[in-house]
Amino acid sequence: MGSIRLEGVRKAFGSTTVIPGVDLDIEDGTFVVFVGPSGCGKSTLLRLIAGLEDVSGGRIIIDGRDVANLPAAKRGLSMVFQSYALYPHMTVRSNIGFGLKMAGRPRDEVKRKVDAVSEVLNLAVYLDRKPGELSGGQRQRVAIGRAIVREPKAFLFDEPLSNLDAALRVQMRLEIARLQKSLATTTVYVTHDQVEAMTLADKIVVLNAGRVEQVGAPLELYANPANLFVAGFIGSPRMNFVSGDLAAPFGAATIGIRPEHILVSRDGDGWRGTVTAAEHLGSDTFLYIDAPQTDGITARAVGELGLKPGDNVRLAPDPARTHRFDAQGRALHR
Amino acid sequence: MAHRASAARTATITLVGWLAGFVVFFPILWMVLTSFKTELDAFSMPPKFLLFKWTTENYAVVQERSNYLAHVWNSIAIAFGSVLVSMLIAIPAAWAMAFAPTERTRGTLLWMLSTKMMPPVGVLVPIYLIYRDLGLLDTRVGLIALLCLGDLPIVIWMLYTYFKEIPMGILEASRMDGIGPVREVVFVLAPMALPGIASTILLNVILAWNEAFWTLNLTTSKAAPLTAFIASYSSPEGLFWAKLSAASTLAIAPILVLGWLSQRQLVRGLTFGAVK
Numbered sequence: 315m316g317s318i319r320l321e322g323v324r325k326a327f328g329s330t331t332v333i334p335g336v337d338l339d340i341e342d343g344t345f346v347v348f349v350g351p352s353g354c355g356k357s358t359l360l361r362l363i364a365g366l367e368d369v370s371g372g373r374i375i376i377d378g379r380d381v382a383n384l385p386a387a388k389r390g391l392s393m394v395f396q397s398y399a400l401y402p403h404m405t406v407r408s409n410i411g412f413g414l415k416m417a418g419r420p421r422d423e424v425k426r427k428v429d430a431v432s433e434v435l436n437l438a439v440y441l442d443r444k445p446g447e448l449s450g451g452q453r454q455r456v457a458i459g460r461a462i463v464r465e466p467k468a469f470l471f472d473e474p475l476s477n478l479d480a481a482l483r484v485q486m487r488l489e490i491a492r493l494q495k496s497l498a499t500t501t502v503y504v505t506h507d508q509v510e511a512m513t514l515a516d517k518i519v520v521l522n523a524g525r526v527e528q529v530g531a532p533l534e535l536y537a538n539p540a541n542l543f544v545a546g547f548i549g550s551p552r553m554n555f556v557s558g559d560l561a562a563p564f565g566a567a568t569i570g571i572r573p574e575h576i577l578v579s580r581d582g583d584g585w586r587g588t589v590t591a592a593e594h595l596g597s598d599t600f601l602y603i604d605a606p607q608t609d610g611i612t613a614r615a616v617g618e619l620g621l622k623p624g625d626n627v628r629l630a631p632d633p634a635r636t637h638r639f640d641a642q643g644r645a646l647h648r
Numbered sequence: 649m650a651h652r653a654s655a656a657r658t659a660t661i662t663l664v665g666w667l668a669g670f671v672v673f674f675p676i677l678w679m680v681l682t683s684f685k686t687e688l689d690a691f692s693m694p695p696k697f698l699l700f701k702w703t704t705e706n707y708a709v710v711q712e713r714s715n716y717l718a719h720v721w722n723s724i725a726i727a728f729g730s731v732l733v734s735m736l737i738a739i740p741a742a743w744a745m746a747f748a749p750t751e752r753t754r755g756t757l758l759w760m761l762s763t764k765m766m767p768p769v770g771v772l773v774p775i776y777l778i779y780r781d782l783g784l785l786d787t788r789v790g791l792i793a794l795l796c797l798g799d800l801p802i803v804i805w806m807l808y809t810y811f812k813e814i815p816m817g818i819l820e821a822s823r824m825d826g827i828g829p830v831r832e833v834v835f836v837l838a839p840m841a842l843p844g845i846a847s848t849i850l851l852n853v854i855l856a857w858n859e860a861f862w863t864l865n866l867t868t869s870k871a872a873p874l875t876a877f878i879a880s881y882s883s884p885e886g887l888f889w890a891k892l893s894a895a896s897t898l899a900i901a902p903i904l905v906l907g908w909l910s911q912r913q914l915v916r917g918l919t920f921g922a923v924k
Contacts, residue, residue, distance in 0.1 A: 364820075400818075412825055464825070
């Protein structure tokens with residue numbers, strides 16, 4: 315069990331307000347990802363839930379109980395830190411079992427649980443090593459083991475993969491997803507990487523300057539961004555924004571077209587443009603195109619196109635998948 | 649080619665290193681050598697390096713004239729006593745400043761350090777008079793109290809730097825592990841702080857052992873540590889170089905052994921704050 319509810323949660327450091335007031339419902343068993351650019355308050359929000367920072371106002375309700383004034387140790391949550399934060403003077407076994415031991419659980423129960431967790435995380439052979447003798451990926455596994463062994467109400471992850479190299483990151487991402495599905499424990503995961511957010515989340519919370527911009531399932535955010543910020547943040551490469559005369563026929567101040575929703579052809583209908591760069595990834599080609607009255611357009615084409623820098627092209631946005639925004643940046647219904 | 653050049657470079661650096669080491673070590677070597685000379689050889693010009701009549705009579709005379717072990721005991725009591733008392737005060741102080749800093753923490757630290765900038769001789773007379781009136785002259789308790797107060801700024805600074813290096817994340821991790829403040833200190837913080845505490849004790853014991861200003865000025869016989877023991881050999885009757893050297897060798901021997909045994913901790917202690 316672990317539902318988390320934030321009601322008007324505020325945080326200020328001195329006279330600087332970092333989080334002006336957040337309301338959020340996290341249902342039991344869901345995987346929620348907080349995503350946003352650095353400095354958007356996502357880590358602070360996580361630390362407020364954890365109890366590592368004190369709220370300046372509002373309520374944090376876990377399983378129906380307001381925990382805003384409870385110390386971190388009493389909230390029944392567990393956390394995985396970006397820096398791993400393992401106890402350097404303890405073996406892997408002690409690191410994982412420390413919380414249980416301190417909670418006064420019987421020795422054989424601690425051993426059984428640590429063994430079970432280390433089996434799941436492929437740590438069995440490292441149990442007698444100290445964190446200093448492990449690689450980054452192994453340390454991260456120990457940190458995850460330490461979090462799951464206590465069977466908490468919820469897991470909190472604070473950018474857990476950002477210290478790992480790219481290949482390991484993908485692998486750990488899959489493991490975390492698999493683990494969360496099998497344990498069905500509520501998870502709040504903070505990242506600045508929208509790919510992690512899209513692949514892991516049941517529900518994404520997009521934060522900007524301490525405010526929730528939009529909450530929704532990954533594909534919902536991709537298909538129906540509520541505003542320019544979300545539209546620009548979710549999706550890679552970034553959505554193209556076009557304002558002014560080109561947007562006017564669509565009845566919008568700004569229109570947004572994802573790179574994959576622009577048809578590029580040598581001759582045909584659409585805006586004129588000149589290819590400035592082409593990135594060939596094999597499966598895809600990313601084209602960077604100079605087009606009048608735009609800040610440049612990025613287009614994604616499937617497979618290999620014979621286009622080179624300097625080629626003149628025509629750009630035809632897919633009207634059914636063009637996003638329209640008003641002058642305040644809010645999405646207009648299609 | 650490049651390989652040979654770098655080998656020559658290494659050799660040069662090694663040579664320079666050994667030379668510098670020898671220069672630094674030379675006075676101690678000279679003192680030890682002198683302690684085995686006769687008083688006549690100790691004065692001879694040109695100085696005799698190794699070819700002299702080796703004798704241990706200086707050590708016998710020194711031991712006869714003064715009770716070496718009593719001075720050693722005083723040094724141990726004063727050095728360890730003052731450091732242990734200052735640790736009792738400094739650990740909680742540094743702890744609080746490292747883990748629960750306020751706006752004034754930095755100012756407090758600098759203020760503490762500033763007290764070390766005053767030359768001790770500036771307060772010699774007042775302290776002497778206070779000690780006389782309190783009956784603390786020539787007592788171990790008096791010296792322990794004074795050295796402890798004098799050490800505190802350095803001890804607190806050292807501990808503060810060590811404690812600062814303990815990542816906050818680990819403390820937070822233990823909180824997330826459901827561990828309360830008392831057990832956090834005992835099971836998480838203390839084991840990580842121990843090496844820092846150990847090198848702080850070590851370095852300050854050595855500083856206190858070598859402290860000569862207050863120990864010389866505030867003791868005469870009963871509480872006189874090894875510093876006073878050495879000083880008693882530079883007397884108005886004339887300098888007895890060989891005996892002075894023997895006394896000095898005896899005085900530094902215990903701390904030299906301690907330092908040798910704990911080199912690694914010490915180096916870490918001396919460069920505190922310099923390496924992350």
